Amino acid sequence: MPDDQQKTRITHPSRVITLANLLSILRAFLALPIVYSLARDRIVLAVLLVLFAVVTDWLDGYFARRAHEVTDLGNK
Numbered sequence: 001m002p003d004d005q006q007k008t009r010i011t012h013p014s015r016v017i018t019l020a021n022l023l024s025i026l027r028a029f030l031a032l033p034i035v036y037s038l039a040r041d042r043i044v045l046a047v048l049l050v051l052f053a054v055v056t057d058w059l060d061g062y063f064a065r066r067a068h069e070v071t072d073l074g075n076k
Helices: 019-029 033-039 042-064
Strands: 007-008 070-073
Touching: 007 042, 019 042, 033 042
Parallel strands: 007 070
Antiparallel strands: none
């Protein structure tokens, strides 16, 4: 892989807060409303939240690849 296309390793703590990581954190917080919706038999809401989580999963991968960003958190 040419040097100009290598992924940038983010090591500075202030750079760990990237758009891709924020989307991942948002997706983690969606777990509670999804479980609550399922427990209350609100299947349509649960499905919509899961679809939103799928979209944010795709978007965080897209933004990370586009910015050539790799963090220690996202590299594991």
